[in-house]
Amino acid sequence: MAKDVLDLWGSLLLLLALFPIGEIAGAEEMRAAPLAAVLSRAVERALADLSHDDPEVQEAAINALTTSNGTDLLLKLEAIRANADRSLRVLIKPVIDLLKNKVKLAAHEADLRRSAAADLGGLGKPVAIPWLKEALEREQDRWVRYTMEESINLLTLSSGDPAAKAAAAAKLGELRSQNAIPSLKELAADSSGEQPAVVQAAREAIERIDVWGTWANAIETIFRGISLSSILLLMALGLAIVFGLMGVINMAHGELMMVGAYATFLTQEAFRAMLPPTVFDAYFLAALPCAFLAAALFGLVLEATVIRFLYGRPLETLLATWGVSLIFIQAARVWFGDLTSVVAPSWLSGGAQVMVGVQLPYNRLFIIGLAIICVISIYLLLFRSRVGLKVRAVMQNRNMSACLGIATRRVDAYTFAFGSGLAGLAGCALTLVGNVEPGLGQNYIVDSFMVVVTGGVGKLAGTIVASLGIGGLNKLLEPSFGAVYGKVFILLLVVLFLQRRPSGLFAIKGRHAES
C-alpha cells in the first residue's frame, strides 16, 4: 500500500514538473512559483508519510503538514487534489479539511467560525486543540466560544491521558453537549476497569446532559406549540369576528388563507422576474401587504356575491361557503398545479440560540411576532377607534345601530374583508413553514373552528386562550400520542369541555347567549 502511494507520488511530481501548476490550480500567485517552492522537501515527506502503516507516523505527518503555514499549503494541496486519483484524494482529504477549518477559525462571520470549530471537533484530530485554544482566547461571541470549548474537550476526550479525559468528560457534562453523547457513551461502556475515574466522569456527564436534553426538548415543544397557535390564532381571529358580527360561518376562510399564500408566491415570482437579485430577499416584506390585500379583496367579493344574502343563517352560510371553497381549491389546482413552494428569505433562515441545545428558528419567531402584532392592532382597532366602536355597536344591537346612523351593511362588508385579510396574512406566514398547495386551508379549517367554538364567539380573549390551548396541546400530545391520536384526543377534550361550558370559554352573558 505505502509503496503504491509512493509510486503514485512520483508520477504526480512528474506531472507537476511537466505542466506549470498554475494551469491546474488557476491561482495567480502560483503561476510564477517554481516547482521547488510548490512542495518543499519536508511537505513532500509528510505527504508520503500520510499513507504510512504506522498510525503514529501518520499522525506526525498530519501534524507536520498542518503546523506549516496554512493558507499557502492549502491552495497547493487543493491543486494537487483537483488532479489526483481517488486513493490520493482520500489521503489528503483530512489534511485539507483540517487546514480549511483552521483558516475558517479566523473568519469574519461568527457562523463560519462556529461551524469550523464544530467541524474540527468532529474530525477528531488532536492537532487542532492548540488552534482552538488560541482562537478561543480571541473569540468574543458567546456561542462560538461554546462550540470551541466543546470541540476542545471532545478532542481531549478521544486522545488525552486518563486524568485529562476525566476532566474533559466533566467539562462536557457542564457544557451539556449533546454532541458528546456518543463518545461519552463509548467511554462509559468501557468495562475493562482500567480507567474507573474516566468511566465515572463519563456516566455523570451523560446523566447531566440527558436531564438538560429533556428540558431543552420541552422548551422546543412549547415553542412549536406557540408557533402553531399563532397561525391558528390568525385564522381564528378573522373567523370569530365574522361569526360574532354577522352570524356567518365562513368555511372558505381556509381558502382565503390559501389566497394569501399564493399571493406571497406570486410576489416572490414577480421579484425574481423583475427586480435585481440583491433586493430579492425583501420580497417577503412586500408579500405581507399583498397577501392581506389579495385575501381582503376576495373576501369583499365573496361578501357581496354570496354572504350578504345569508346573514344570520349560519348553517346556510356553512354550506354555501363550503361550496365556494371547493371552487377556490379546484381553481388553484387548475392554475397553479399541485405544488408550488416559496423560498424563505435568507434573513429568516437559521435561528436564535437561546440556550444550549435550544435553537428557535427565525421563521417561527417571525410568525409569533406577526400574530402578536395582529392581536394588538385588532385590539386597538376594535376597542380604541371609532371604526371599532361602530363594529361593536353593530355586533351588540344591529337595529339600534342602524337607527343611530351607522351604515351597518358597510360595516359588515369591511369587517368581513378585514377578517379575510387576516386569513391572508396567516397564509403568507404559513409559506415560511410549509408548501403552498391548493388544499392548504383545509388542514387548518377544522382546527380553527374548534378554536372559535372553544373560545366563545366574538371574544378576543377567548380566541387567544383557545388557540394557545389547542395549538399547544396539539404539539404537546404529538410526541407521545402521534399526530393523529393527539387530534382525536383534543376533539374528545373539546366535547367534554363544552359539557361544562356550552358557549365556550368566555361566553357572552345574558339573554344573547340563548338563540
Add this chain to the structure above:
Amino acid sequence: MPSPNNGQANPSGNGDRHENLIFWAIGFFLLMVVPFLNVLPSPDSWLHISDFALNRFGKFLAFAILALGIDLIWGYTGILSLGHGVFFGVGAYAIGMHLMLSIGTESVYGSALPDFMVWNQLKELPFFWKPFYSATFAVAAAILLPTLFAAIFGFLAFRSRIKGVYFAIITQALALSAWLVFNRNETNLGGTNGLTDFKTMLGFRLSDPGTQRTLYVVTVLCLGLAYLLCRWIIRSRAGKVLIAIRDSEPRVLFSGYSPANYKLFVFVVSAALAGLAGALYVPQVGIITPSQIGVLPSLEMVIWVAVGGRGTLIGAVIGAVGINWARSFLTNHFPDLWPFFLGGLFVAVVLLFPEGLIGVTRKLTTGSTFRWPRLSKKVPAS
C-alpha cells in the same frame, strides 16, 4: 333506543293519497321493472339496462337510504350533522370486514389473513376482527355500532345543549378524526387503501350478475322500508315535536318536552340508516376506503338532501340519486369540472333554491312565478 311517545299514525290527508301513489309507482318500477329490463331484453335493445348500470343504480339507492336519515335530522329537526360519513363508514367497514374474512385463502398471498395484514406483517387476526366471521354479527354490527356511537356522541352533545353551528362543527371534527383514525395502518382497518378485493358473500360470487341483482333488490326493499319508517316517524306525534324543535326549540322546551331526548332519538335513527346504507354500499361497490367517510363526503351527503329538497322524504331520495348520477357522469367526462359543479351546486342550492328540486317543481306546478332571491333584509336579532 330511547323511544319517545309513539303516537298513532296521523295521516294528514291532504296530498297523502298523491304521495302514496307516487311511492308505490316508484317502488313498483324499481323493484319489478328495472331488474326485468336488466334480464329480459337483448343487450342491443334500448330498453336494456346493463349489469354495470344496475349495479351503479343500486349504489345510488344505498346512498338514498343515507339521505333519508340526513333528511330526518336536518330537514325535519333542523340539526345539521356533518359527521354522517362516519356512521356510513362504520356500517360499511363492518360488512367489509366480514367480506374480507370470507375471501379466505383466495387472497393474493394465499393467507387466511387479509392481504393488508400480510403486508403489515401481522401473524394473527386482531381480536376485534374475529366476531366478523359471522355474517349475522357483521350485519348487526353494521347497524348497531353506528347506533351506539351516535347514542354516546349525541348524548354528550345534546345534553349540554350544543346546537346549531356548534353541533355542525363538532360533528365535522368527528368526521375528521374518524378519517384520520381509519387511515392509520396500526388500527388494522386497511389504512389508506381500505378494504377491497372481495370475492364472495354468503357463498355467492360477488362478481356474478345474479348476486348483484339480488343485492339491488335487497337495497330497493331496504330503501322502501326506510322510507316507510321515516314517514311513520314524521307523521307520529314525535315527528310533530321534531318539526317544532326545528322551528323553535325554546318553545318546545317551555312546553314541557325534552328536546334533548327527541334529538338524540332522531340522531340515533339517522345514524342507523347511515350504517345500513354503508352495509348495502360495500358489497355492490366492492371497496371501502377512508376517503369515503371524511369531511368532504359527509358534507356532500348533506347537499344531496338540500338539492332534492329538505323536509321532504322523496326529495332526499331524488337528490341522492340525481347528484350521484351527475357525479358519475361528470367525473367520467369532465373530471376537472366536477369540483366546480359541486361547489356551484352548494352555493346555488343555498342561495337560489333553498327548497331544492321539490320546491322548484312545487312552485312550477302550483303556478306561482319563479323569483330570484332578493337581498335578505333579515339580520340576526342581535
